[in-house]
Amino acid sequence: MTEDADRHAMKMVKKKAARDKIMATKTDKKGLIMVHTGKGKGKSSAAFGMIFRCIAHDMKCAVVQFIKGGMECGERNLILDKFSDTCEFHTMGEGFTWETQDKTRDIEMAQAAWAKAKDLIRDPSNTMVLLDEINIAMRYDYVDVAEVVAFLKTEKPELTHVVLTGRNAKEELIEAADLVTEMELVKHPFRSGIKAQIGVEY
Template sequence: MTDDITARHNEKMRKIKAARDKMMATKTEEKGLIMVHTGTGKGKSSAGFGMVMRCIAHGMPAAVVQFIKGNWDTGEKTFLRDRFADEVRFFVSGEGFTWETQDRDRDIAAAQNGWKIAKEQILDPEIQFVLLDEINIALRYDYLDIDDVVDFLMNEKPEMTHVCLTGRNAKPELIEAADLVTEMTLVKHPFKDLGVKAQKGVEF
């Protein structure tokens, strides 16, 4: 590394820092965000649970409603229920993916029960962050009415409460309503290419 390259690099970084400091200075507003994690890639739920971990660290009471993975013995459920029952309220509404239950009417009832719980948690002034895990699946199959959900989030959600909604195929209405939308895109997946099965720690 020559001194010249180092000097040019440091000058470039100084400019980025200046631009970033200027940008951040305008970001004084705090508000509760409506966040969506969608797409066919991995990490939609994991990133939601990563935020739950951050909330625990900061002493921000949080709630999780799992709409679809109900009967799965997931690491996140075990972890939060066994160790953080005081910090995180954990609810399960769904009973597995619909192709496991084979009963659409029961799935609809479960999704609607989950949404009822979700609204209560979002309206609870104690709760600062609510993760609605896989709710997009329930919305996609019209187990829940998208207009009801969007109307509630836009008009009844307390201003400072963050809500994160996950699942592939997010509806356009939800994307429009959201403050922050991330699409997880599958670039490469071992299930498809290599015949590797779902593994502990990684997938659940």
């Protein structure tokens, strides 16, 4: 048992030294462009986790919801009720496109949401801005992906983080991003006839 413990300790010393050497080279700080995409559940949930981290550190942040608008949202309720002094929250969508069935209105709402997003991103006091479901707006060309990428590259303050969520992120956005996570669908209760549930999906 002592030999095993000694061998383990020596292994961990070597591992720590290697890790410390790697970490010593990681000195830059920058505002990240982060994309959460894919068919799996958890894209917005993970992004809101980062927003709540900012709130916990008393860092100013903001959320713009591009699609979700007609339904209840637990994160929105909590932020508006408890943390509105730290986090601005703007629900600019009116629901999914198959619900609204009004393309002209959807485009107008997406463009208004993008205008609000740009204002919030330009504000250097915001540590992080979450653009929830903007990838869907870009997928349908309600918001031009080339414009979004150009704006993020040229007008985003150096230390501001921007998170963009939604399925089917366009390649131009993925190429421009610093961090891209694809949520893979393995199994989902909807396929077994279980609808979206409070506390899980919203």
